[in-house]
Amino acid sequence: MTTVPLLRTEIPGPRSRELHAQREAAVAAGFGITLPVFIARAGTSTLEDVDGNTLIDLASGIAVTSVGAANPQVRANVAAQLELFTHTCFMVTEYEGFVRVAEWLNQHIPGDFEKRTALFSTGAEAVENAVKIARAHTGRPAVLVIDEAYHGRSLLTMAMTAKEHPYKTSFGPFPDAVVRAPNANPLRGEGAEPALAEVERLIVEHGREYFAALVVEPIQGEGGFVVPAPGFLRGLRRIADEYGIVLVVDEIQSGLGRTGRLFASEHEGVAGDITLTAKALGGGLPLSAVTGRSDIMDAAHPGGLGGTYAGNPLACAAALAVFDALDEPGLLPRVAGIEQTIRRHLEPLLTEIDAVAEVRGRGAMMAVEFADPGTLAPRSDLAQRIAAACHAAGVLALTCGTHGNVIRLLPPLVIEEPVLNAGLEILVASIRSVAAEEAAA
Numbered sequence: 001m002t003t004v005p006l007l008r009t010e011i012p013g014p015r016s017r018e019l020h021a022q023r024e025a026a027v028a029a030g031f032g033i034t035l036p037v038f039i040a041r042a043g044t045s046t047l048e049d050v051d052g053n054t055l056i057d058l059a060s061g062i063a064v065t066s067v068g069a070a071n072p073q074v075r076a077n078v079a080a081q082l083e084l085f086t087h088t089c090f091m092v093t094e095y096e097g098f099v100r101v102a103e104w105l106n107q108h109i110p111g112d113f114e115k116r117t118a119l120f121s122t123g124a125e126a127v128e129n130a131v132k133i134a135r136a137h138t139g140r141p142a143v144l145v146i147d148e149a150y151h152g153r154s155l156l157t158m159a160m161t162a163k164e165h166p167y168k169t170s171f172g173p174f175p176d177a178v179v180r181a182p183n184a185n186p187l188r189g190e191g192a193e194p195a196l197a198e199v200e201r202l203i204v205e206h207g208r209e210y211f212a213a214l215v216v217e218p219i220q221g222e223g224g225f226v227v228p229a230p231g232f233l234r235g236l237r238r239i240a241d242e243y244g245i246v247l248v249v250d251e252i253q254s255g256l257g258r259t260g261r262l263f264a265s266e267h268e269g270v271a272g273d274i275t276l277t278a279k280a281l282g283g284g285l286p287l288s289a290v291t292g293r294s295d296i297m298d299a300a301h302p303g304g305l306g307g308t309y310a311g312n313p314l315a316c317a318a319a320l321a322v323f324d325a326l327d328e329p330g331l332l333p334r335v336a337g338i339e340q341t342i343r344r345h346l347e348p349l350l351t352e353i354d355a356v357a358e359v360r361g362r363g364a365m366m367a368v369e370f371a372d373p374g375t376l377a378p379r380s381d382l383a384q385r386i387a388a389a390c391h392a393a394g395v396l397a398l399t400c401g402t403h404g405n406v407i408r409l410l411p412p413l414v415i416e417e418p419v420l421n422a423g424l425e426i427l428v429a430s431i432r433s434v435a436a437e438e439a440a441a
């Protein structure tokens with residue numbers, strides 16, 4: 001028997017409502033909110049709010065707190081660094097943590113070649129810097145991206161992101177030289193071969209000297225946890241090689257153990273020329289990395305890369321604790337177990353409930369898509385109602401997908417089995433009750 005979720009008030013409780021009203025008077029309206037609950041502290045896989053409610057965390061702050069939002073080793077490493085100094089700026093004077101983080105990434109990121117790493121703070125910055133480096137290396141201007149991709153909210157990465165609303169509405173004009181190629185989404189009948197043929201056609205159409213980089217998420221995150229059709233990533237690798245394009249694998253959401261391997265691209269046996277990490281890398285502190293072939297990485301001239309906070313020492317100290325957790329032999333098998341548990345709870349719904357179109361994903365990056373049977377018309381209304389029912393019952397689950405019709409599960413990799421089961425039972429009950437309301441309407 002498990003004691004979570006533990007609800008003492010309705011969700012959100014009175015203190016959260018009070019604070020949320022203050023937020024509305026102080027914070028720019030542009031920030032959305034999934035669940036207007038204020039957090040006071042975190043456990044391994046739980047979040048305690050300011051009203052004393054304990055919620056089950058199936059979001060990990062969008063795939064960030066993979067080793068827990070209050071991981072003891074992360075806190076100890078950061079506390080020790082905090083006692084020494086908080087910042088020097090790595091472009092002004094150096095510190096060891098930055099080098100150790102780069103070494104670990106060079107060693108563990110896929111690709112049997114000499115590597116170099118550059119650290120930054122956010123995922124969008126990593127994406128932008130990968131494009132800078134690919135341009136410097138190739139002397140070419142453009143970026144090829146995949147339909148339904150998400151790469152960030154800065155001007156270039158907004159242009160690279162597919163979904164218009166809420167990310168791009170009213171924020172243009174965007175940098176040009178970004179071209180979008182089709183996806184290979186098996187649920188929608190999009191096979192690898194036609195998508196790859198179109199990628200190649202676009203490259204030839206724009207000319208062999210146009211594309212510096214081809215950027216791809218090995219499993220799409222915000223776009224709906226789409227696992228591409230088998231062979232798609234390998235095909236992109238072959239095309240990038242053939243046309244001398246830098247293959248940039250965006251592992252910002254899928255990397256660092258999330259899918260049961262250290263990197264999602266390993267499931268396909270593919271190595272990017274450049275691989276991007278962020279999110280889980282800093283264990284909750286802002287840290288991102290661009291890691292790649294040393295000849296490509298070193299194409300950017302000395303002084304060409306950087307940023308005041310790039311590779312902040314507190315964030316590097318946190319990352320070293322995250323690496324220790326990932327190096328534990330028991331962790332990745334545990335992530336495979338999370339996938340099995342999620343499938344055991346959700347897959348029976350595929351035959352039971354018409355609108356459950358697919359259960360997919362890898363490891364602790366799993367999703368369920370809602371769509372009309374036959375037409376596959378997206379049912380974001382159902383996904384939103386189910387997420388709201390989970391929230392009211394004390395389970396923090398997120399939606400995603402270009403059409404908002406997907407519920408995604410991103411539990412901490414260290415979630416305890418009884419907590420995961422309790423969260424999934426609430427999710428399944430929420431799906432059943434929304435489906436029953438729907439049938440009665």
Ligand code: PLZ
Nearest residue numbers: 062122123124150151152221250252253
């Ligand atoms: N690449 C694959 O998933 C961030 C976005 C949340 P930043 N995804 C969460 C939101 O609504 O802003 C992401 C990603 C992939 C790049 C990014 C960008 O990372 O750290 O948010 O800049």
